[in-house]
Amino acid sequence: MRISRFVLGTMQMGWIIDEKTSHRVLDAALEAGIMTIDTADIYSKWGEGSHSGKSEEIIGRWLSGRGTREEIVLATKVRGDMSERPNDVGLSRKHIIASIAKSCDRLQTEFIDLYWSHWPDEEVSQEETLRAFNKLVDDGIVHYIGASNHTAAELVESLWMSDRYGLGRYVAIQIPYSLARRRDYEKHLLPVVKKYKFGVTSYSPLGGGFLTGKYTEDKLPDSKRAETTKARYFKNRNFKIVDVLKEVASRNDCTLPQAALAWVLSKETITAPIIGVNSVEQLEQNLLALELNLPDDDLKMLDEVSDWEDMDFIAR
Numbered sequence: 001m002r003i004s005r006f007v008l009g010t011m012q013m014g015w016i017i018d019e020k021t022s023h024r025v026l027d028a029a030l031e032a033g034i035m036t037i038d039t040a041d042i043y044s045k046w047g048e049g050s051h052s053g054k055s056e057e058i059i060g061r062w063l064s065g066r067g068t069r070e071e072i073v074l075a076t077k078v079r080g081d082m083s084e085r086p087n088d089v090g091l092s093r094k095h096i097i098a099s100i101a102k103s104c105d106r107l108q109t110e111f112i113d114l115y116w117s118h119w120p121d122e123e124v125s126q127e128e129t130l131r132a133f134n135k136l137v138d139d140g141i142v143h144y145i146g147a148s149n150h151t152a153a154e155l156v157e158s159l160w161m162s163d164r165y166g167l168g169r170y171v172a173i174q175i176p177y178s179l180a181r182r183r184d185y186e187k188h189l190l191p192v193v194k195k196y197k198f199g200v201t202s203y204s205p206l207g208g209g210f211l212t213g214k215y216t217e218d219k220l221p222d223s224k225r226a227e228t229t230k231a232r233y234f235k236n237r238n239f240k241i242v243d244v245l246k247e248v249a250s251r252n253d254c255t256l257p258q259a260a261l262a263w264v265l266s267k268e269t270i271t272a273p274i275i276g277v278n279s280v281e282q283l284e285q286n287l288l289a290l291e292l293n294l295p296d297d298d299l300k301m302l303d304e305v306s307d308w309e310d311m312d313f314i315a316r
């Protein structure tokens with residue numbers, strides 16, 4: 001299954017942006033050739049007045065209004081808690097089988113192209129999860145399965161399980177990856193990705209907005225995510241990365257988000273970064289990264305300032 005060079009993330013929909021803006025973003029993305037949409041059952045339960053499943057509902061109404069289901073590669077996820085009921089969470093067979101029906105209802109579709117386990121569930125064996133996913137694939141409700149936020153060991157164990165029991169395997173992984181967050185992927189997952197040929201859709205390519213340059217040590221931008229982004233990314237080394245991004249952007253007559261996205265796009269094992277936007281303007285700006293080929297010297301400067309080898313030394 002082929003996907004577009006960018007995947008459109010939809011965690012923002014129903015949380016930061018309303019339905020009307022979400023539909024405008026979806027329209028603009030599809031018109032620009034982004035036909036791969038990433039959502040999750042729990043999106044976006046964080047907003048005031050929002051609830052789990054809201055992002056899927058917004059996408060479902062868009063799909064049904066546009067009649068474009070066949071054009072789209074649609075991905076959603078299961079694992080997060082959908083209510084306080086004890087079985088309404090996790091990667092058990094019971095929850096997976098119940099969840100897919102609800103996701104399909106909300107998305108107004110009969111099938112999901114790529115179904116993700118959102119993050120591992122230590123209380124359930126991978127065999128049970130993979131058997132449940134396989135039933136969905138056999139029944140034609142799901143086409144492919146992927147593993148999000150899994151460690152290298154968990155991925156390899158899943159491959160053993162698939163092999164041992166003759167079950168379909170995870171074909172893709174989803175992980176955070178950006179100039180400000182490289183080590184987990186490059187140190188631990190990359191060797192597994194190369195050896196076992198996983199597709200990779202990476203999320204938070206702009207570090208939740210940090211790499212756009214609008215965060216300074218004494219001033220936060222007007223963003224609902226500002227406090228979370230601050231807690232995660234405010235480190236001296238990340239501000240140094242932004243300084244170099246500014247230099248590179250000015251030399252290449254582009255914006256910081258474009259330069260940061262072009263750096264991710266330059267990494268050959270990344271199949272497609274998942275971009276998250278709050279407006280058509282942000283989307284249009286970020287799409288230009290697809291046409292931006294940063295010179296090798298600039299990519300090298302960005303590689304060097306974000307290098308994690310020194311962090312590794314400290315960690316040891």
Ligand SMILES: NC(=O)c1ccc[n+]([C@@H]2O[C@H](COP(=O)([O-])OP(=O)(O)OC[C@H]3O[C@@H](n4cnc5c(N)ncnc54)[C@H](OP(=O)(O)O)[C@@H]3O)[C@@H](O)[C@H]2O)c1
Pocket residue numbers: 008009010011012016038039118148149174175202203204205206207208209210212221222223224225257274275276277278281282283285286
């Ligand atoms: N599997 C998982 O566990 C997982 C976890 C997280 C995300 N995801 C997926 O990945 C997608 C993307 O993640 P993300 O939202 O963290 O990505 P991101 O690209 O790191 O951050 C996106 C945020 O940056 C800001 N932004 C984007 N373009 C901008 C521009 N041109 N100028 C200024 N600000 C800009 C916007 O926030 P502000 O305007 O508010 O600053 C936007 O919401 C999500 O929608 C979701 O589908 C998956």
